Amino acid sequence: MKKFILFLCFFIISIGFAQEKVIKPQLVTTSTLVADEFFGSDSFGYVYYNKANVFYKQKNKELFQYKNLALGKIKGVDLQNPLKIVLFYEGFNSVVTLDNQLNETLLFNFSKNQNNPIVTSAVGLASQNRLWLFNSLPMQLGLYDFNKQQWQSLSQPFQSPIQYYQTDYNNFYWADSNNNIYSCDIFGKITALGTIPKFDAVQILSYEKVVFQIENKLFFHDLKDNSTIEIQLDKKMIEKFQVKDQFLLIFTESEISKYQILLP
Structure with missing residues (x-):
């Protein structure tokens, strides 16, 4: 009986500690930014945003823009x-690539592709002069070759709609309507990574780690052990967030706050 009581006390204390575990980022800088939408930053410190449907790249007083x-x-x-920045205009089924000064380098209108019709709802830059494209007509993921201007399917038709997606050169990641996370590599291998709680926004960091937002709170989620930890912030409103190079960027209606963050 004594052993049972000791075990019960230990279990309750353990739950208490687990509930109190949080991640506390450290504020580094805060700067003003008035924009309609914040897209993120790059490794050189430039921020990218949209205002009145004009695309901007800015760092201190240096400013570039692209308008179409x-x-x-x-x-x-x-x-x-x-x-090679990629802009996706879903309404006109088109993709534009820009150089580092936001000069237009390529424009693809997939509606003009008569031989292999494409209606895309997801786009990302892949390796070897290719784009990740999700073709909504057959509901298949594939790669589009810049030079050949051809799309090649990589997958069978998706059974569930894509709720969220992101890409890198070698992988296409997505969350379906049931919050299941998957990845597909450039050879067509699809891997189920796990399931995350309900979210308003999410960023997939790796095969095992994601950060997601629900209302105005952020959480770190480990897909491998299905555990979630709150990321405590002093912000009451979060329009968009980005985790990059051990930093967390939080965009509100009028400013960007940069935090240093250490994730498990």
Whole structure:
């Protein structure tokens, strides 16, 4: 009986400690930024944002802009390579690539591809002059070759809609409508990574780690052991967040706050 009581006390104390475990980032800088949408930053310290549907790149007093109002609203931006930025205009089924001074280098209108019709709802930069494209017509993921202007399927038709996606050169990551996380490599190998709680926004950090937002709170989630830890912040409003190089950027309506963050 005594052993049972001791075990019960230890269990309750353990739960208490587990509930109190949090991640506390340290504020580094805060700067003013008035924008309609914040897209993120690169390794050189430039920030990218949209205002009145004009795409901007800014660092201190240095400012570049790209405007193509004929293509409508910018749906997505890929900043993996600052020398080849990818803008996705879903409404016009088009993709634009820009150089580091935001000069237009390529424009793809997939509606003009008569031989292999493409209606894309997800775009990202892949390796070897290719784009990740999710073709909504067959509901398949594939790669689009810049030079050949051809799309090649990598997957069978998806059974569940894509709720969120992100890409790197070698992987396409997505969360389906049931919050299941998957990855697909450039050879077409699909891996189930795990499931995360309900979210408003999410960033996949690796095969095992994600950060997600629900309302105005951030959480770190380990896909391997299915554990979640709150990231405590002093911000009451979070429009968008980005985790990059052990830093956390928080964008609100009028400013960007940069925190140093150490994740498990």
